[in-house]
Amino acid sequence: MVTFKADQPIAGNALLSRIRDRSGVRVHDCYQCGKCSAGCPVAQFMDLMPRQIMRAIQLGQTDLVLRSSTIWLCASCHTCSVRCPMEIDVARVMDCLRHIARAERIPPAEKNIVLSHELFLESVKRLGRLYEVGLVAGLNLGTLKPFANVSDVGLPLFVRGKLNLLPTRAGGVDLKRIFAEKKRDR
């Protein structure tokens, strides 16, 4: 049985203090009431409940946390954060865990979600705006599902003129600078 004292994470629990330093959120305060998990719209698809993520952080189980599907399935809806009786910003912790997992190149449990983020950002980096056709084509190739969402969503959207065939460009040098800095940031 491990007990915690406020502001004194157990020796070696780098994750707990790292999260506090990066995000300002004190996961220390969680007492496992479970409201985060009860209200989470995606909980049924996660391998660990948000509540369990909080506990695993307190226990310093870095690998368990960073390799969970939970951190990638979290949709950032912030329901957990607004309902936490200890005012722990759970959604902010999830963002922070994703940043740490990316920085440390932890293989994500949800590869396709990460791939979709990467392709989205590749579009923003190159064009300054989202180019949906390129994003979906890249995702379908990357996931080896070339026809996913094509006939039932993509085609009807195309027929209605909602998918722009050609990308538009914006942001120029500013975006080049931002993405160059992001590369250093990792």
Add this chain to the structure above:
Amino acid sequence: MQTYSYYPGCSLHGTAKEYDRSLNLVAGKLGFELREIADWNCCGATAAHSTNELLGLALPARNLMLAATDGRPVLAPCAMCYNRMKVAQHELQDSSKRQVVERLLGRSEKLISEKKVSWSEQVSVVSLLQALAGDGIQAAIKEAVLKPLKGLKVVCYYGCLLVRPPEIIQPDNLENPQTMDRLVALLGAEVLDWPFKTECCGGSLALARTDIVLALGRRLLGMARDVGADCIVTACPMCHSNLDTRQGQIKAKFGESFDMPIFYVTELMGLAFGFTPKELLLDKHLTDAIKIVKRDDCPERSEGSRVTHHENKD
């Protein structure tokens, strides 16, 4: 006449074209002008803030910087763009983060006032619901209703991004917001209460985990149907897309057909103001939204529709 710097975001130029069109028609009627921010960039949406803190701040910050140059309040009708801009403004109150972003966006130095108030804080960013919430504008809306939406039973779906995080977004009510309800009631529709006003649609999970979004969408559509709604109204392109475009897939997967029209709130306003479904681009929906209007037999308008929407070149 209120003039806004208009930030359409990627959706309103693409998959949410009907939101853009209906907003512009409605804005023309209500006498406010939208001047699109020149060279705006994508806010980075979920992809940016989920993977890299700097990107999640710097991308919306650039748009804030452009808007600060124009000096007008920013109207961001996309709930995601609005949310990301507000969160970036909030986060950039932290001087160390602000310095990094300001250095990246070099030109911003010119914009920092003598009082050393950051440009990012100087810009007022409003969502569509906020822009339409004042007493004056609501009186104008009431005035503009030519064809009340009598008998139309509506549930208002706010989703996540127009209410959370509440310390930044400052909604009128966290679990039971009313701004959209009041707006739709002004149009003569019957607004129904329902428990999923601020439930999540799954957002960008639609791309890589479509199965989850279909399950969440089915839940939302089912609840709307169970409380007796004819349609769902939203002010978020993600919510609209996940509910409107996915009903075919939901039917294929769960064998359940909802056939539930999903409207942008500006589309309902446009109908009540007398614009035709065609003018409002309602034929761009994947789930038929026109037959429900035809039921009430919306008259064609003879007066031409003015669009006060032009790219800001300065």
